[in-house]
Amino acid sequence: MKAEPLVRIKNLSIKYHTLEGEISALQDISLDVKEGEFISIVGPSGCGKSTLLNALAGLLEPSAGEIMINNQRVKGPTPLVGYMPQSDQLFQWRTIWKNVLLGLEVQNKVTPETKAYAAGLLEKYGLKEFMHARPNQLSGGMRQRVALIRTLAINPEILLLDEAFSALDYQTRLLVADEVKQIIDEEHKTAILVTHDIAEAISMADRVVVLTRRPGRIKSIHTIELTCSVKTPIKCREAPEFRQYFNLIWKELDINVA
Ligand code: ADP
Ligand code: MG
Numbered sequence: 001m002k003a004e005p006l007v008r009i010k011n012l013s014i015k016y017h018t019l020e021g022e023i024s025a026l027q028d029i030s031l032d033v034k035e036g037e038f039i040s041i042v043g044p045s046g047c048g049k050s051t052l053l054n055a056l057a058g059l060l061e062p063s064a065g066e067i068m069i070n071n072q073r074v075k076g077p078t079p080l081v082g083y084m085p086q087s088d089q090l091f092q093w094r095t096i097w098k099n100v101l102l103g104l105e106v107q108n109k110v111t112p113e114t115k116a117y118a119a120g121l122l123e124k125y126g127l128k129e130f131m132h133a134r135p136n137q138l139s140g141g142m143r144q145r146v147a148l149i150r151t152l153a154i155n156p157e158i159l160l161l162d163e164a165f166s167a168l169d170y171q172t173r174l175l176v177a178d179e180v181k182q183i184i185d186e187e188h189k190t191a192i193l194v195t196h197d198i199a200e201a202i203s204m205a206d207r208v209v210v211l212t213r214r215p216g217r218i219k220s221i222h223t224i225e226l227t228c229s230v231k232t233p234i235k236c237r238e239a240p241e242f243r244q245y246f247n248l249i250w251k252e253l254d255i256n257v258a
Contacts, residue, residue: 004071005032006190007056007158011065013215014051024215025051028065031209031218035157038184038191040201043211044253049194052216053160056192057083069158079107082156086163088147090135096146097122097131103154118153125149125183141172141179148180152187159184161193165200177204177233198253202226202245203233210252219252 012029015022025048033039043049054060055067058077067074069081082103090099100118104110122128125145135143144165151159164180165173181204184191195201201208202224210219226239236242 006035006037006070007031007033007192008068009033009056009065010068012052012055012062012067013064014048014055014060015063026055027215027217029216029218030065031221033158033190033192035190036188037207038181038193038205039207039209040193040195040205041209041211042195042198042201042249042253043216044213045196047211047214048216049211050162053083053162053192053194056158056160057081079154080156081158081160082151082154084147084151084159084161084164087167088135088140088143090143090146090150092135095132095134096127096138099135099146100150100153103150107154109154114153114155117155118149121149121152125179139172140168141176144168144176145179145183148183152183152189157190159189159191161191163195164193166195166197173200174234181233198246198249199237199242200233202242202249203236208245208249210249222249 009029009031012026013024014026015024029052041049041052051060055062056074058074058081069078094102100122101110101115104114104118122131127142127146127149130138130142138146165176168176177200193201193204205224208222208224211217212219222245224245226236226241228235228239
């Protein structure tokens with residue numbers, strides 16, 4: 001790991017300008033993320049979680065403060081960052097292989113090398129035999145894995161996951177979260193996951209960042225240390241410390257207070 005953080009968010013504030021006036025979505029967010037870290041961000045609905053990921057992806061300009069990636073100020077979309085949205089957003093009229101190549105096509109980076117890398121990912125993660133299938137022939141979990149591989153195919157250093165599992169049913173969500181975590185670890189990526197699911201956040205992360213209601217500010221940051229022999233999200237849920245983190249973060253989110 002490098003001494004310098006891979007991502008440095010410094011006093012970031014974001015406001016939306018609407019016809020009704022200004023909406024302050026995020027206020028004075030500062031956070032450093034190290035290379036290889038897995039960060040989960042939790043917060044009430046509408047507190048600015050997606051706004052934060054959009055800013056990290058270079059899709060929204062800060063109203064104040066700045067975001068640095070690899071010591072460079074983020075000024076627009078960068079290939080260093082890959083975005084995995086809530087729904088898999090695979091195109092039905094394209095095969096799995098053509099879907100996986102989409103990100104590379106958009107970035108004009110389809111070369112024999114990048115194609116070989118993408119094909120290797122499909123093989124490594126058990127999807128090679130479905131290369132010529134259409135998305136509707138795959139289960140929801142498999143489609144989500146394809147969406148991840150499409151994001152990985154552009155070889156980003158940082159993966160942003162916005163409620164990436166919330167469209168899946170509970171059982172599938174657990175399994176897909178396990179797979180995704182394993183793939184992210186194996187490919188040595190840095191990840192920032194936004195979720196409203198406290199258990200999911202704790203089970204996957206090195207640190208959990210809790211945001212306040214809008215305008216989202218950092219309420220607390222928890223370093224997660226769980227005693228589990230096998231470090232997979234499903235197994236980590238059984239760790240003795242899990243409940244303590246859960247209760248603590250639950251209270252901080254203040255979900256019952258209107
Ligand atoms: P979260 O992902 O935590 O649910 P968002 O980041 O989507 O929250 O939104 C934060 C706040 O900013 C919300 O109140 C939302 O209504 C508002 N907002 C989001 N996008 C826009 C936009 N394009 N224009 C105006 N307001 C927006
Ligand atoms: Mg959101």
